[in-house]
Amino acid sequence: MNKKTNTGILYVVATPIGNIQDITYRAVNILQKVQLIAAEDTRHTKYILETFQITTKMTSLHQYNESYKTNKIIFLLKTMNIALVSNAGTPTIHDPGYILVQSCHKNNIQVVPIPGPCALIAALSASGLPSNNFYYKGFLPRKTLLRKKILLKTKNIQQTIVFYESCHRILHSMKDIVNYLGRNRIIVLVKEITKKWETIKYGPASDILLWLQQDHTRKKGEMVIVISGIKLHKKTIPLNVHNTLSVLIKQLTLKQAIQLTSLIHKTNKNQIYTxxxxxxxHDKK
Structure with missing residues (x-):
């Protein structure tokens, strides 16, 4: 119990995304000790509980009942501790649960994360692409026009881009990536993470598409598409212009420094701005 508010605690518990051995000792301990487990699919979670001889009762909490089920769970949290789990990975990361977590905060109920597996983070960590700043958009849209719209929006993003994708649409999505982001854009296709057929394929988008087309079994499984961000070529200016700008920018606003440098050297303002x-x-932030 949360001694400060005299209510229960909601534990947000990450569970394995494939390999059952990836569950943490702490997660098992919490699932054993709470009075109730709110599971995305109780049939799926039952396998985990039986594997570790956990007898805690369960209730369902999924995308179709979360809105009305949340109030019931909030009421129960006033007298007991509850664990929130999804079918695989970390709850609320493209899985149900955020409505419940948000409601806990609004009702001054303590929320405690029990970290563990997450397909998004696992794929990023093994991609070899920059992961200190990335753009995540969940699953690509099913419809072609919407998928095209999303890809075109990400075309000029400099950060690493991450999408989830299903085996049913992976070929269509890869063809669109080649068409709208470019055949040479570096892709890391991570499929079946932590499972028997785990595969990480790195290369230009056109090569990844060809690799998928060569063997129908390669299209099977759950997938994460990690895409390299666009690389901008830095503009250069004459050394004397650079020196003037570097002095003025420390004393004036960005706009004033650019205008004055342009006047002094009779140089195009747009070029200096870029x-x-x-x-x-970064010096002006």
Missing amino acids: YAIQNFI
Whole structure:
């Protein structure tokens, strides 16, 4: 029980995304000790509980009942501790649960994360692409036009981009990635993470598409598509212009420094602006 508010605690418990051995000791301990488990699919969670001889009672909490089930669970949390689990991975990360968690905060009920497996983070960690700043959009849309719209929106993003995708649409999505992001865009296709047929395929988008087309079994499984961000080529300006800008930008606003540098050297303001954004903008934050 949460001694500060005299209510129960909601534990957000990550569960394996494939290999059952990835569950943490702490997760098992929490699932054994709570009075109730709110599971996305009780049939799926039952396998985990039976594996570790956990007898805690369960109730369902999925995308179709979360809105009305949340109030019931909030009421129960006033007198007991409850664990929230999804079918696999970390709850609320493209899985149900955020409505319940949000409601806990609004009702001053303590929320405690029990970290563990997450397909998104696992794929990023093994991708070899920058992961300190990334763009995540969940599953790509089923419909072609919507998928095209999303891909075109991400075309000029500099961060690493991550999508989930199903085996049924992976070929269509890879063809669209080649068409709208470019055949040479680096892709890391991570499929069946932690499972027997786990595969990590790195290369240009066109090569990944060809690899998928060569063997129908390669299209099977749950997939994460990690895409390299676009690389911008830095603009250059003459050394004397750079020196003037570097002095003025420390004393003036960005706009004033650019205008004055342009006047002094009779140089195009747009060119100086682009250079300043790429080389000095961090100094003005």
